[in-house]
Amino acid sequence: MLRVRTVRASDMPAVVALDATVTGLHKAAYWQRVFKRYGNHGQGQRQFLVATLDEQVCGFVIGEVRDWEFGAPPCGWVFAIDVMPSARQLGVGARMLADLAARFRREGVDTLRTMTSSSNSLLQSFFRSQGMRAGHLLPLEMDLASWEPDYGDAAGELFA
Ligand SMILES: CC(C)(COP(=O)(O)OP(=O)(O)OC[C@H]1O[C@@H](n2cnc3c(N)ncnc32)[C@H](O)[C@@H]1OP(=O)(O)O)[C@@H](O)C(=O)NCCC(=O)NCCS
Numbered sequence: 001m002l003r004v005r006t007v008r009a010s011d012m013p014a015v016v017a018l019d020a021t022v023t024g025l026h027k028a029a030y031w032q033r034v035f036k037r038y039g040n041h042g043q044g045q046r047q048f049l050v051a052t053l054d055e056q057v058c059g060f061v062i063g064e065v066r067d068w069e070f071g072a073p074p075c076g077w078v079f080a081i082d083v084m085p086s087a088r089q090l091g092v093g094a095r096m097l098a099d100l101a102a103r104f105r106r107e108g109v110d111t112l113r114t115m116t117s118s119s120n121s122l123l124q125s126f127f128r129s130q131g132m133r134a135g136h137l138l139p140l141e142m143d144l145a146s147w148e149p150d151y152g153d154a155a156g157e158l159f160a
Pocket of ligand 1: 079080081082084091095123125129
């Protein structure tokens with residue numbers, strides 16, 4: 001039977017293993033920090049949920065209500081969602097997202113946001129199928145490794 005519930009410490013080895021199947025990296029220390037922030041001290045505004053099929057962890061979703069970020073009213077963010085490859089296309093992802101959305105709604109927010117890699121068409125298909133659409137916020141980024149501060153000519157005279 002499929003169930004969605006708050007993560008427990010005993011679920012973490014399965015979560016780490018599931019993440020490793022997607023990313024190829026075994027990040028136990030990273031996941032302990034995530035558990036501390038979203039699991040142990042989570043609930044309400046911070047959510048870390050797992051899906052279980054016959055008591056075995058087969059997926060997880062993590063999200064948080066963020067206050068007034070990017071000038072927008074508080075809204076729920078989905079940070080990560082993963083379903084074990086052998087349990088995909090059975091409705092597990094949809095059920096976890098619906099559970100997260102319901103919990104966020106109980107927190108009083110009426111918008112759910114996420115970001116995906118532009119090359120992850122699987123995640124995009126999934127989120128679109130659940131009703132998510134391109135929003136009005138546009139992510140911008142720059143490469144800091146090759147960045148040189150440019151203060152402009154006028155500022156250059158000031159700092160000379
Ligand atoms: C995306 C993901 C969460 C979907 O989970 P899932 O349990 O398989 O999804 P569901 O069974 O609930 O599917 C819901 C809908 O998503 C869409 N979908 C799911 N898998 C799909 C696929 N392989 N191709 C196209 N659409 C797909 C479908 O519209 C589906 O509805 P349908 O079954 O009525 O066709 C899962 O494939 C996954 O974990 N992928 C890796 C995610 C990842 O890259 N995570 C790292 C960054 S956070």
